[in-house]
Amino acid sequence: MNMRDQFKKLKIRNSKFILGNTINELKHLETESIDMIFCDPPYFLQLTKELRRPDMTVVKGVKETWDKFSSYKEYDKFTNLWLTECKRILKKDGTIWLIGTYHNIYRLGYHLQNLNFWVLNDIIWNKINPLPNFKGTRFTNAHEVLIWATKAKESKYTFNYHTMKKMNNNKQMRSDWNLKVCQGKERLKDSLNKTLHSTQKPEELLYRIILASTKQGDMVLDPFFGTGTTGAMCKKLGRKFIGIDSNPQYMHAAKKRIMKINPIDTSNIESVAISSSSKKIPFSNLLKKGLIRPGEKIFNSKESIRATVLSNGNLKFKKVEGSIHKIGAYVQNKPSCNGWTYWFVKQNNKVISINDHRNFLREEISSKE
Numbered sequence: 001m002n003m004r005d006q007f008k009k010l011k012i013r014n015s016k017f018i019l020g021n022t023i024n025e026l027k028h029l030e031t032e033s034i035d036m037i038f039c040d041p042p043y044f045l046q047l048t049k050e051l052r053r054p055d056m057t058v059v060k061g062v063k064e065t066w067d068k069f070s071s072y073k074e075y076d077k078f079t080n081l082w083l084t085e086c087k088r089i090l091k092k093d094g095t096i097w098l099i100g101t102y103h104n105i106y107r108l109g110y111h112l113q114n115l116n117f118w119v120l121n122d123i124i125w126n127k128i129n130p131l132p133n134f135k136g137t138r139f140t141n142a143h144e145v146l147i148w149a150t151k152a153k154e155s156k157y158t159f160n161y162h163t164m165k166k167m168n169n170n171k172q173m174r175s176d177w178n179l180k181v182c183q184g185k186e187r188l189k190d191s192l193n194k195t196l197h198s199t200q201k202p203e204e205l206l207y208r209i210i211l212a213s214t215k216q217g218d219m220v221l222d223p224f225f226g227t228g229t230t231g232a233m234c235k236k237l238g239r240k241f242i243g244i245d246s247n248p249q250y251m252h253a254a255k256k257r258i259m260k261i262n263p264i265d266t267s268n269i270e271s272v273a274i275s276s277s278s279k280k281i282p283f284s285n286l287l288k289k290g291l292i293r294p295g296e297k298i299f300n301s302k303e304s305i306r307a308t309v310l311s312n313g314n315l316k317f318k319k320v321e322g323s324i325h326k327i328g329a330y331v332q333n334k335p336s337c338n339g340w341t342y343w344f345v346k347q348n349n350k351v352i353s354i355n356d357h358r359n360f361l362r363e364e365i366s367s368k369e
């Protein structure tokens with residue numbers, strides 16, 4: 001079986017792997033169907049010479065054909081094509097992330113603003129362990145820049161402020177992120193045990209981005225998927241994803257990598273999402289709307305803990321009664337819990353997060369506004 005056939009046979013829930021040219025493939029995606037897009041496009045580094053370390057070993061730079069363009073004009077045309085499609089595909093309240101180095105980030109930002117995206121932040125990814133400047137001819141290139149933007153100025157985007165604050169020792173998360181480059185076991189190897197991809201991004205970076213700007217069950221798109229770092233973190237955090245890349249070797253490796261990832265229970269990490277689009281919805285509203293019935297059993301992701309839904313919107317666990325958050329914390333013996341991401345119900349033989357019901361109500365409200 002060749003690599004393309006092997007690739008097609010591997011199936012992963014809530015995901016779509018598209019092998020092809022992103023410029024063509026994006027055209028097939030539905031308008032306003034994606035909650036967040038992460039774009040790590042070619043850098044157009046224009047490297048000509050081989051770079052060697054002091055011990056004369058060769059540095060694995062970006063020399064692949066996918067990073068080659070004949071001129072800035074061609075690179076700009078390419079950028080404008082995929083960014084235009086991203087704008088069409090992104091939901092009205094969705095956000096887009098672009099990452100690049102000094103070689104391309106200014107061009108990406110220029111096209112982004114020309115297309116009337118609205119920039120929310122630029123983030124400096126400060127590499128704790130950058131590659132030294134071996135020749136000593138310039139400053140050590142120790143960071144990459146990310147741009148985070150909405151589809152339009154008035155978009156009601158998701159920003160999980162409290163989750164970020166919690167991740168940052170209860171201080172507001174700043175726009176300078178100190179993270180390591182991808183290394184060690186995380187770095188994918190080819191059949192010769194050589195680095196598979198020259199620009200594999202660290203999981204920690206995508207973990208933070210996804211937690212900051214999406215909700216459980218959201219759809220994420222990565223039009224330059226590479227080794228599938230975005231997909232790996234989406235699966236881990238319970239988000240759906242679509243990945244596009246033109247290189248079958250990368251795509252095959254990405255799929256194999258993502259198959260091995262286990263989703264985690266994010267209830268300890270994710271605080272109640274504070275989104276500019278989020279309307280406060282009490283749990284009792286789910287009962288009023290008939291989405292959950294009094295007396296129904298509600299349980300955690302492992303289905304090891306069960307509580308009963310009461311008609312006043314509280315839960316009862318053994319003799320203890322309280323809100324979804326209070327009982328969630330009580331059963332875990334923790335000081336607090338986000339009940340929205342902790343509890344699930346079984347309906348029509350499907351396990352559904354109560355957060356999905358809340359999102360449904362939110363969408364119903366915003367469609368009437």
Ligand SMILES: C[S@@+](CC[C@H](N)C(=O)[O-])C[C@H]1O[C@@H](n2cnc3c(N)ncnc32)[C@H](O)[C@@H]1O
Pocket residue numbers: 020021022023040041042043066067197199200201202223224225226227228229230244245246247250
């Ligand atoms: C900077 S890398 C992305 C690395 C990825 N974020 C990771 O963590 O592995 C850019 C990727 O875009 C892909 N690519 C470049 N041009 C493309 C195109 N026109 N269509 C589809 N994929 C493309 C390359 O194969 C490469 O894997």
